[in-house]
Amino acid sequence: MVVEFTYGADRGYACQFVSVSAAARAPHTIAGLVDPARLAAGGVSLDGPAVADGARTLSWSEYDQRIGQLATVLRDGGVRPGDRVAIHLTKSVDSFCAVHAVIRAGAVMVPLDPLAPVAAVAAVAADAAPVALVSDARNAVLGPLTDALRPSLLVTPTSDDPPTAGAHGHVASAAAIEAASPTVADDGLNPHSPAYIIYTSGSTGRPKGIVHTHASALAYARAAVDLYELRPSDHHANIAPLHFDQSTFELYAAPLAGASVLVVPDAVMRFPASLAQLAAEQRVTVWYSVPYLLTQLLERGGLDERDLSSLRWVLFGGEAFPPTSLAALMQHIPQARFSNVYGPAEVNQCTHFEPRQPLDDAVPIGAAWAAAELVVVSPHEPSGEAAVVADGEAGQLLVASPTMMSGYWQREDLTRAAIVERTDSPGVRWYATGDLVRRRVDGELEFLGRSDNQVKVRGHRIELEAVDAALLDQPGVRAATVVVERPEGGEHRLIAAVVVDGEALDDRATLGALRRRLPSYAVPSEIRSVPSLPRTGTGKVDRNAAAAMLITG
């Protein structure tokens, strides 16, 4: 069967779904994904496994029922279509149920990082203004979080007793969910209504919400199912947390194909040896993570003793994979195909590249997948009229795709700057990625870097200005800048250069304060005191010169 996507004014292209029986009855919204009627029609056994976390496994019937019950609790608690519902859950079967329940209730899902400092989480959540919060946090965390948000509904799906902290409105615990009669899947929502908001740190430190609609999420899921030929026999490992856009692969693409998901618990994620053991025992067939975790598996996962012969796809993305590590991993898992996934969270994915041995010096981000059109333009002109650069020349990557966000949440200014119409393609919305790329002679795109100060550490986007600002708030710091060290074949590290007032800085205390304020990946690995920082002609700190000064070799 062929599904037509249309975007912009009058463009369309066809996407083939010939191999996937479960996708044959294509839903119109992501609320139609976990729909027993659709799955059964696609040949999926409803008694077969749908979602597991190592401790529990739910069949498709049980998954549908649990989602429906939680959706009922949300609706009975006053959640209406379009309302935001924040999910603050550690990874488990329950967190996946909660995502689909919010969507089934017609609400907009806002995933929060359950392991981040409360202040950081509260800032994100306050921007989205959720009416309801679904959380499994302990009272010590739940109290301050609900004090900040004052949700009119608090749901604690993993607790039988109502929490002693956090009640500002209606509270529903596990017993209320068990007792609810399930809301059935309804695929009749407007596909252009918002489905979820994923937050990223803005350059000023103010969180920036990326709004995806049912249509954009589903377009991504369809393209992913098609490209990777996902099928009901697949068992995905969900590695990424909900607030990280990679998780959309397991949340939406997997159920579209009728494939099951192993939600890897957060605690297991910290132990490569436990992670490798779980993936082997659970016979995972599709893996998607940042390269960092795969490198950890390679170095500390004891792969020689693990049977990973069930893996057929290993997807990686978010940052570059050092080729030596990738080559070693490919030797450990010889039967699997590998895919370098590229795409900002604003479009989820837009290119792919399948590396094959022997590897080149660097792994390209590849070529457009079927759901995207790309153009590389001069980075020195406004994106709307910038000239297309010749192959081999560096330029900014623009993407047009039905997988694109509708915009940034309540930030018209940022949306207008990021999504542009071009004079050469009227009516088409292009997302300006801010990523610099170059098209090689073989047609594959190479990632060259950012046109701004955004960097990635362990796959997470970091705006360096936000880290600078956190440093400047520490006592005794007069000036500060953060630079990125990129060791050959190793992980990126943030190094802070500070100018201190008077006495030497207490590095440990300063790093401790930063750990309590920033996500762990944004905390510098090292602080170096310097007598002064290099400045540009206009008096701003010259980050490039500081990097040259701090990083040798």
Added chain:
Amino acid sequence: MERTDAPAASTEPADLTPNLIAFIESDVALHDEPIEGATDLLLTGLVDSLGVVVIVDWLEHECAVTIDPADVILDHFQTVDQMVAFVDTLTPR
């Protein structure tokens, strides 16, 4: 695994629990929260994956043991008590 030139342990077994807690609180913990021997360090988000690596390095140094990567598993590192019990099974270098 056994080495003869390695330095002796700098933390006595009896002091390991309080010293490890103090180290985690000062150098690893991602938020302020009192830690006890039985506190779950992982589900509370007190320790992330880099924190585990830092703790392993600290234990190897302070207790003069070598920890096999295959032993760095959830069951050995969820709480301070589990870490202390695990280190107790290792032979000092």
